Amino acid sequence: MTERKLTLRERQRAGTRRLIQAHAVRLFTDRGYDAVTVAEVAEAAGVSAMTVYRHFPTKEDLVLIDQPARLIVEKVAASPATQPVVRRVGGALVDAATVLTGEAADERAVGERFLLDCLRLMVSTPALRARHLDSQYALQQAIVDALGGDGAATQDAAFRVQAATSACLAALHTALTRWAEDDGRTELPDLIARALAAAFGDVVAA
Amino acid sequence: MTERKLTLRERQRAGTRRLIQAHAVRLFTDRGYDAVTVAEVAEAAGVSAMTVYRHFPTKEDLVLIDQPARLIVEKVAASPATQPVVRRVGGALVDAATVLTGEAADERAVGERFLLDCLRLMVSTPALRARHLDSQYALQQAIVDALGGDGAATQDAAFRVQAATSACLAALHTALTRWAEDDGRTELPDLIARALAAAFGDVVAA
DNA sequence: CATCCATGTGTTAGTTACTAACATCGAGGT
């Protein structure tokens, strides 16, 4: 699975990174994001505050998970260009979620729990929610590029693609929020599919 | 139009508020949001930094325009409950935009220019874009409430309403972004209607 | 018109997120 060619330093670095993030999410969940300072996170992880900033550019990045943008973009690019945009993007989102949540069940237990903790923080903390929504906006730009709506097409066509893509990602966000509220009890791909169906009707029936 | 029963102090307060905001948006547009400190905004407006914070809780609020949430919510609540959600919300968004951009043409020239400056900043500055997206998320909650999907209905129905509403607001955001890029040359209601049509097809034909 | 109070404002001191610059220590190749 994971690359075994990592040098000792790289493993140590990755280790402290995960250590810092784990302590951060735990403290934030316990006492609230705003009530915990970066210095406290650093102390809990046994490092200096500067080290925290070397691994995470901002306090918010301690919680924000880098969306699997690459996977989604690949799936969008691989979708047939003959289908409507909402179907292509929606299908890619469901597929990507299936791949991600379907990984090895043993790692899933711990990994998914951590992910749910992060998601809950993102939904409940205004600053994190805002940053998360903005990262989805960045994902939208990447998806639009992958859809092949390159500068060639009309500006009006590009606008329509933007609108459809943003609507799909909004449905995804609704599904993610619900997933966090449900504590992960419902299967994420199902939630995404249902959110898409609620917004677009049967256009996205895979 | 505006209430003439304002006391002197209220008019003074509103005056300094607009003064501060005008100087802020001008400075931000000229030199960039991050390169201008709140202290500089205060100095340009001829007040102390503390006064700026008394009028605007955060630096970001100097640019963020309070969305006409009330108008939109009213229009949503007034829409026929028999129609699908995307139609009800989409129609309300177009209607509200028509009302707002259709105001007295003389005030519109200056007001719309200021609004476009703010929008451009919101689109191009990450911190502002994030806050704006989050304020749209707040608007989403208000719209869902107004849709009458009160706790009575199924939790699943509430989820579907959330998904559809969020998708509509995503289309709105795409339209607003395009409007700012177009420098307001295209009529905003038309842009919104086209964005909705691109996402949902003919479901929203008003 | 004199008085009192509420409100907007200024000043100061503090907290916290974040940055820059320099010193140190240890991993990893020579």
Add this chain to the structure above:
DNA sequence: ACCTCGATGTTAGTAACTAACACATGGATG
């Protein structure tokens, strides 16, 4: 064994806020 480079710590600094207190002025009351 030596040298380099990368990870970390330390210090000092900037800027967005917040709290607390003092001051002045609008606006109502006698």
